[in-house]
Amino acid sequence: MKKLKYYFLRIYRFSSNLTLAKSFILLLILSRILLPVLVVIIIESISLLFGINDVPLPYYNYSHSFLRMMIIAGAIGPLTETIVFQYFMFVLFRKKMKTSYLCYILLSGLLFGIVHFQNILRVVLVLIAGIFFAFGFLIYKKKYNTITAIGLIWAIHAASNILTIVAHFVFK
Numbered sequence: 001m002k003k004l005k006y007y008f009l010r011i012y013r014f015s016s017n018l019t020l021a022k023s024f025i026l027l028l029i030l031s032r033i034l035l036p037v038l039v040v041i042i043i044e045s046i047s048l049l050f051g052i053n054d055v056p057l058p059y060y061n062y063s064h065s066f067l068r069m070m071i072i073a074g075a076i077g078p079l080t081e082t083i084v085f086q087y088f089m090f091v092l093f094r095k096k097m098k099t100s101y102l103c104y105i106l107l108s109g110l111l112f113g114i115v116h117f118q119n120i121l122r123v124v125l126v127l128i129a130g131i132f133f134a135f136g137f138l139i140y141k142k143k144y145n146t147i148t149a150i151g152l153i154w155a156i157h158a159a160s161n162i163l164t165i166v167a168h169f170v171f172k
Contacts, residue, residue, distance in 0.1 A: 005102060012101075015139055020152070027136045027156050069165050078157035085112045085130060086137035086153050087146065101138060108134035133157060 015023055064072070089108040093099045112130025113123045133153050140149035
């Protein structure tokens with residue numbers, strides 16, 4: 001736990017010194033591209049190592065029209081989830097329950113992942129994104145203010161969802 005706290009503080013100090021644009025791009029790339037790819041590689045490697053053929057890949061429901069998906073998953077959903085899982089969780093865990101920042105980030109990410117349950121891989125991928133969103137919210141809230149933090153995390157979340165939706169409709 002001591003090592004985890006040490007690395008958390010180092011990452012926090014590094015990311016607190018980034019400009020708004022750099023931190024936005026870094027958080028978007030980490031939460032939606034690099035870490036999910038690593039998780040899939042690790043799970044695929046474990047399944048090959050142990051001979052498991054039925055690996056549950058993330059499932060996304062794209063039965064709606066492109067426009068409807070862009071409105072719901074690209075705008076309304078991310079705003080609602082940012083308010084609930086970053087802002088309200090921050091108020092609940094940090095202000096009311098007086099938990100540590102690390103505890104807030106992990107609990108917010110965990111609840112964010114559980115709410116997106118479709119299979120275990122999707123929970124892990126969304127949990128990772130939720131941890132990054134909570135961490136980003138914390139940094140933006142301290143560096144700017146609550147409204148800016150909500151707006152920036154919403155924009156990152158919306159951008160990552162929009163990238164996923166566009167990729168699905170382009171490559172299906």
